[in-house]
Amino acid sequence: MADTTIIAGDTPVPARRRKVVSRRRRKVQDALIAYSFIAPNFLGFAVFTLGPILFAFVLAFMHWDGSNDMTFAGLDNFWRLFEDKAFKDAFWNTIIYTVVSVPATLACALGLAILLNQKILGRDFFRTAMFFPYVASLVAVAVVWNMIFNPEMGPVNMILYTLGLDPKNMPGWAADRHWAMVTVILFGVWKSMGYFMVIYLAGLQGINSELYEAADLDGANAWQKFLYVTVPQLGPTTFFVTVMLTIQSFKVFDQIYMITQGGPGTSTLVLVYHIYNEAFISWDLGYSSMIALVLFFLVLAVTVVQFRRQKED
Amino acid sequence: MRIAGQKLTGKLAAIYATVIIITIVMLLPFAWMLSASLKLSSEVFVFPIEWIPSNPQWSNYVDIWTKIPLALFIYNTSKLTIIVTLLQLFTSSFAAYAFAKLHFPYKNALFLGYIATIAMPWQVYMVPQFLLMREFGLNNTHLALICLQAFTAFGVFLMRQFYMSIPTELCEAARIDGMNEYQIWAKIMLPLSKPALSTLTIFTFVTTWNDFLGPMIYLTKTELKTIQIGLRMFISQYSAEYGLIMAASVVALIPVLIVFLSLQRFFVEGVASSGIKG
Numbered sequence: 151m152a153d154t155t156i157i158a159g160d161t162p163v164p165a166r167r168r169k170v171v172s173r174r175r176r177k178v179q180d181a182l183i184a185y186s187f188i189a190p191n192f193l194g195f196a197v198f199t200l201g202p203i204l205f206a207f208v209l210a211f212m213h214w215d216g217s218n219d220m221t222f223a224g225l226d227n228f229w230r231l232f233e234d235k236a237f238k239d240a241f242w243n244t245i246i247y248t249v250v251s252v253p254a255t256l257a258c259a260l261g262l263a264i265l266l267n268q269k270i271l272g273r274d275f276f277r278t279a280m281f282f283p284y285v286a287s288l289v290a291v292a293v294v295w296n297m298i299f300n301p302e303m304g305p306v307n308m309i310l311y312t313l314g315l316d317p318k319n320m321p322g323w324a325a326d327r328h329w330a331m332v333t334v335i336l337f338g339v340w341k342s343m344g345y346f347m348v349i350y351l352a353g354l355q356g357i358n359s360e361l362y363e364a365a366d367l368d369g370a371n372a373w374q375k376f377l378y379v380t381v382p383q384l385g386p387t388t389f390f391v392t393v394m395l396t397i398q399s400f401k402v403f404d405q406i407y408m409i410t411q412g413g414p415g416t417s418t419l420v421l422v423y424h425i426y427n428e429a430f431i432s433w434d435l436g437y438s439s440m441i442a443l444v445l446f447f448l449v450l451a452v453t454v455v456q457f458r459r460q461k462e463d
Numbered sequence: 464m465r466i467a468g469q470k471l472t473g474k475l476a477a478i479y480a481t482v483i484i485i486t487i488v489m490l491l492p493f494a495w496m497l498s499a500s501l502k503l504s505s506e507v508f509v510f511p512i513e514w515i516p517s518n519p520q521w522s523n524y525v526d527i528w529t530k531i532p533l534a535l536f537i538y539n540t541s542k543l544t545i546i547v548t549l550l551q552l553f554t555s556s557f558a559a560y561a562f563a564k565l566h567f568p569y570k571n572a573l574f575l576g577y578i579a580t581i582a583m584p585w586q587v588y589m590v591p592q593f594l595l596m597r598e599f600g601l602n603n604t605h606l607a608l609i610c611l612q613a614f615t616a617f618g619v620f621l622m623r624q625f626y627m628s629i630p631t632e633l634c635e636a637a638r639i640d641g642m643n644e645y646q647i648w649a650k651i652m653l654p655l656s657k658p659a660l661s662t663l664t665i666f667t668f669v670t671t672w673n674d675f676l677g678p679m680i681y682l683t684k685t686e687l688k689t690i691q692i693g694l695r696m697f698i699s700q701y702s703a704e705y706g707l708i709m710a711a712s713v714v715a716l717i718p719v720l721i722v723f724l725s726l727q728r729f730f731v732e733g734v735a736s737s738g739i740k741g
Contacts, residue, residue, distance in 0.1 A: 181568055183644050187561035191554035192573065194614030198592060199580055205591035216594065262485070268478055278727060279486045285669050285723045285730075286493075289694045290712035294496045297705065303508035305495070340489070345734060352735035401584045404675045408695070422586045429590040430680065442587045453582045 206446075209439040216433050227440035237441060239416040240424040243331065244448075247420060248399035251335045255395055256388065258343040263350030264380070277351070281344035288341075292408035295337050299323040327417040330410045334418055337405050342398070346391050353387030354380070393456045400448050421445045493716075500524070500709035507705040523710040530701065533711060535686060536693035537718070543605055543689060544671045547612045551667045552660060555618030560648045562619065563626035564634050574623075577616040586676075593680055607681045612671055618663055625659035626652060662733030665726055672719060690715050 210227055214220040231237050266277050283291065298304050301322040310320060321329040361383065365375045381388075403422035406412060412419040412427075421441060428438035494514065499507045501519040527533055561567070562574055592611065593602075601607035629652065637647045653660070678689045688696065694715050698708055723730065 180565070184561045184565040184567035184570075187565070187644070187648070188558045188573065191558035191614050191619060192576075194554065194610060195577070195616065195619075198595070198610045198614060199588070199616070200576060202588040202592035202595055203580060203583060205595065206588045209591055265478065265482055265485075270475075270478060270482065276482055276486055277731070278724070279490055281727075281731070282493075282720075282723065283489060285673075285719055287673050287691060287694075287712075287715050287719060288675055289691045289698075290496070290715045291492060293694075293698055293708060293712055294492045294499075297499070297507070297709075298492060298495060300508070303510075305508075305510060305512055308510040340492075344489075348731050348734040397582070397584070401586055403586065407675075425586060425590065426676075429593075435590060435594070438590050442590065445584060446587045449582060449584055449587075 206439050206442055209436055210443050212436040212439075214435045216435055223436055227437045230437060231440060231444070236416055236419060237424060240419045240421050240441075241444070243416070243418060244400060244402070244420045246331065247335060247338075247402055248396055250331075251338050251399055252392060252395045254335065255339045255343050255346060256391055258339060259346035259391065260350050260384070260388075262343060262347040263354055264376075266347070267351060267354045277348070280347055283341045284345040286341075288404050289408060291341065292337065292405055295333075296324060296409060299333055301325050324410045325414060327414045330414060330418045334402075334406055334409055337409060338399075338402065341405070342395075346395065349391055350384070350387060353384045357383045389456075389459060393452055396452050397449055400445060400452075421448075496709050496712055496716075499705060500713045502706050502709075504703060504705045504707070507709070520706055523706045524714075527697075527707055527711045527714065530707065531693060531697045531711070532685070533690075533693070533697075533714060536688055536690045537714075539605070539687060539693075540672060540689040540691075541718070543608055544668055546609055547671045548664055548667045550609065550613035551615065551618050552663060554614060555663065556622045556653065556656065556660065557648065558619050559622030559626050560644075560652055562623045563629075564631060564647075564652075565644065577619050581616045581620055589676070589680065596681070601681075603682060603684050603687060605682075605687060608674075608677055611677055611681075612667075612674070618667070621663055622656065622659055625656050629655055658729070658732070661726065661729040665722075665730050665733060668722060669719070 211223055211225070212220050213223045213226070262280055266273055266280070270276075299306050301307055301320065301324075304323075306323075307320050311317060321332075323329050323333045357380065361379045362375060365379050370378065401422055402420055403426070406418050406420055406423060407426075410418040412423045421444065425438050425441045425445070428434045428441060432438075495512070498512070498514050498516060500523055501516045501521065502513075502523075503518075503520055506513070506516070562570065596602060596607045596610070601610070633651060634647050637651055642650065673691065674689070675691045675695075678692045679695075682688050682692065685693075685696070694711055697711055701707060
């Protein structure tokens with residue numbers, strides 16, 4: 151503030167103007183402090199997230215192998231999507247994975263939550279046990295999964311054999327194009343249902359117990375209470391879980407890479423796997439970005455539905 | 464008979480039976496892993512399953528440390544996880560304070576940048592991000608993975624939501640007492656935001672520790688690998704050494720198990736609150 155009076159020299163600045171100047175300075179100073187708070191995160195975020203996102207949209211309309219010059223491709227990559235059989239398989243496999251695993255995980259999570267919302271001994275232990283697969287390292291559990299479901303020697307098929315299933319009709323699990331997707335979905339459900347169970351438990355605890363009392367008075371049985379109190383009251387939770395699960399399923403990759411490598415053939419090839427192959431195996435970076443845009447629009451569609459719904463509430 | 468103060472009715476017995484069966488099924492893969500880790504490779508697939516090996520091969524747990532640099536992989540993963548988590552906590556809570564409690568030009572526009580990308584899957588921009596890192600010469604460095612994971616929209620968003628619930632009067636009172644903004648953040652906001660910080664810690668820890676695709680793209684040198692891709696490399700090199708693979712898998716699970724069991728209360732609360740807010 152001292153320099154304003156020095157600049158003013160022998161013609162003293164009126165008190166009011168001095169106040170305005172110092173208020174403006176104050177504002178600049180405040181803004182600088184605020185920016186200093188934001189800068190460490192925002193700079194990293196802008197360079198490593200925002201930048202690549204913008205680049206992704208440009209790259210989708212380019213031809214580039216990562217070493218030679220980049221050339222403009224127009225809509226080439228887009229039209230190629232329709233001719234690429236692997237893309238078609240990857241797209242539909244992603245949809246199938248989503249359509250099967252989302253309701254399956256949801257139903258298991260809800261069932262578990264209702265079961266573990268009862269007052270039973272060792273409840274915390276059971277909840278922890280259900281949740282653990284979610285945090286367990288994927289590579290470690292996927293390799294066990296492969297061994298347990300090994301078609302020739304694994305315990306699952308051994309049990310089926312002792313139960314009298316004909317060895318000729320034995321599912322080949324990850325090695326069988328009809329069963330590979332089932333194997334991967336089972337793994338996904340097993341790994342993530344505990345996580346969504348916790349969300350459902352929170353939802354269940356938010357239900358007003360008077361509603362159940364009222365239902366009791368009306369003579370409702372357990373099934374009716376579930377259908378007419380629990381399910382509608384859990385509506386927002388179910389919606390949230392569905393959105394999260396759907397987005398998660400669109401992005402599935404790790405477990406497929408570990409269990410089936412997208413095969414046999416293209417029977418478990420999914421969008422992210424195709425993006426990965428096109429980018430890091432074929433080095434067709436433009437086309438890989440175009441597939442990534444398809445993934446982006448799938449997720450965007452789900453997000454838009456979510457926003458609409460939230461606005462309604 | 465009474466259990467947990469309730470009379471053991473048919474219904475209760477059915478609930479116990481169901482819960483116990485489901486728990487066994489959920490944990491069976493882990494039990495099988497543990498049992499197989501103490502067997503010779505030739506015994507792993509013997510059926511009927513011998514759950515407790517009669518001749519436990521403790522040497523499996525000795526051999527894995529020399530067959531692959533498992534200790535180095537664990538060190539690399541721990542290093543990455545700790546750095547990423549600390550950076551994430553610091554930069555997110557720092558930025559979130561400004562977004563929640565300070566006024567400055569373009570505040571909404573900047574925040575929109577975060578919001579717009581929160582639902583954007585990393586897989587959509589992983590390829591351009593890789594090309595950018597390569598341009599910076601960060602391919603095959605741990606720094607690439609740190610840059611990739613330390614500055615997330617999720618972290619800023621989570622912390623901001625929490626700070627919004629802290630009364631602004633608290634900050635104003637501190638300002639009158641002569642504290643500057645940095646002191647308010649350090650002495651008032653941070654201590655109050657322990658629940659949000661622990662949620663963020665756990666989420667970041669688990670994501671970084673278990674990350675697979677990121678390290679797979681960036682780290683091709685063995686000495687840089689993390690436990691996930693190191694284990695994956697081991698599996699492809701010694702694909703028939705079932706006993707050893709299982710022992711290495713058990714070792715890879717232990718750190719997560721310890722962190723999870725000691726912090727599970729925060730974990731469950733964090734997950735539950737994410738559901739309520741959504």
